[in-house]
Amino acid sequence: MLYNMYTPPHELMAMTVVPIRLNRQDARKLxxxxxxxxxxxxxEAMRAMIQATADEQLNRYVxxxxxxxxxxxxxxAEKQGGGNPLRITSDKTAAEIVAxxxx
Amino acid sequence: MATYLDTxxxxxxxxxxxxxxxxxxxxxxxSPEPRYISEISVxxxxxxxxxxxxxxxxxxxxxLSSFEGxxxxxxVKVAVEHAILTWRLTVATPERTYIRFPLSRQTIETQHELxxxxxxxxxxxxxxxxxxxxxxxxxMRETVPDLKTFTTLDGEIISRRxxxxxxxxxxVVSPLDGP
Numbered sequence: 001m002l003y004n005m006y007t008p009p010h011e012l013m014a015m016t017v018v019p020i021r022l023n024r025q026d027a028r029k030l031x032x033x034x035x036x037x038x039x040x041x042x043x044e045a046m047r048a049m050i051q052a053t054a055d056e057q058l059n060r061y062v063x064x065x066x067x068x069x070x071x072x073x074x075x076x077a078e079k080q081g082g083g084n085p086l087r088i089t090s091d092k093t094a095a096e097i098v099a100x101x102x103x
Numbered sequence: 104m105a106t107y108l109d110t111x112x113x114x115x116x117x118x119x120x121x122x123x124x125x126x127x128x129x130x131x132x133x134s135p136e137p138r139y140i141s142e143i144s145v146x147x148x149x150x151x152x153x154x155x156x157x158x159x160x161x162x163x164x165x166x167l168s169s170f171e172g173x174x175x176x177x178x179v180k181v182a183v184e185h186a187i188l189t190w191r192l193t194v195a196t197p198e199r200t201y202i203r204f205p206l207s208r209q210t211i212e213t214q215h216e217l218x219x220x221x222x223x224x225x226x227x228x229x230x231x232x233x234x235x236x237x238x239x240x241x242x243m244r245e246t247v248p249d250l251k252t253f254t255t256l257d258g259e260i261i262s263r264r265x266x267x268x269x270x271x272x273x274x275v276v277s278p279l280d281g282p
Contacts, residue, residue, distance in 0.1 A: 086170075
C-alpha cells in the first residue's frame with residue numbers, strides 16, 4: 001500500500017471570525033489594555049482572555065464541587081476500609097461488560 | 104517495564120464477584136509497573152460506567168451519601184476519576200501524526216493509530232475498539248519506551264497473543280497469568 005506520513009503544522013489551523021457585541025464599558029477596557037501596550041489589538045486581547053479562561057471554565061464544569069466532595073469521600077472510605085467502596089453488581093464478568101460496549 | 108491497562112482489568116476491581124477479582128486486586132496492590140491508558144480508554148470508561156449507573160449496577164454500598172445523592176452525569180465523572188486516581192493511571196496521548204493512503208480512487212487521511220488498526224485488522228480479526236486500544240498502546244511506546252505489555256482480561260485478545268506480538272510487538276498479559 002502506498003502512503004506517506006506527515007504531521008500537519010498547528011500554524012495552519014484555520015481561523016474563524018466570531019462577531020461579538022460588547023457594551024461600551026467593556027470595549028473601553030479592551031482599548032485601554034491595547035493603549036497600555038499589553039496587547040496589539042482588541043482581537044488579540046480577546047483571544048488571549050478566551051485562551052486563558054476557557055480551559056478553566058471547562059475544568060470547573062467537569063469537576064464541580066459536588067463531584068469533588070463525593071470523590072474525596074470515596075477515597076477516604078477506601079483509605080480507612082482498605083477496599084474499593086464502589087461496587088458493580090452484575091451477572092456478567094468485567095470482560096463481558098467491556099466487550100458488550102465494544103460491539 | 105510499563106503496561107497499557109485494558110478497561111476490563113480496571114473495572115474488575117469494582118466486582119468482588121468477578122472470577123478474576125482476587126488476581127486483579129493483587130495486581131492493583133502489588134504491581135509496581137507504571138500503568139497507562141489512552142483517550143480511547145477515557146471514552147470507554149465514561150461509556151461503561153454510564154451504562155452501569157443507568158442500569159442501577161454501580162453503587163456505593165457503604166452508604167456514602169455524597170455519591171448516592173449525585174446526578175447520573177456526576178456519578179459517571181466520580182467513577183471515572185476514582186478509577187484513574189486509584190489505579191494511578193497515566194492517560195498518554197500519542198503524538199498526532201497522520202497517514203495518507205489510497206482507497207477506492209480517493210486519498211484517505213487518517214491518524215497513525217487508525218491506519219495501524221486498518222493495516223493489522225485482517226491478521227488480528229479483533230473488534231474495532233480492541234484494535235484501537237492495541238494500536239494506541241503500540242504508538243504510545245514512542246513516548247513511553249518501556250511500555251511493552253498490554254494487560255487485559257479479554258479472552259479474544261488473549262487468544263491472539265502470538266499474532267499481536269508479531270504484528271504490533273506488544274506482549275499481551277492477563278492478571279490470571281499469575282505473578
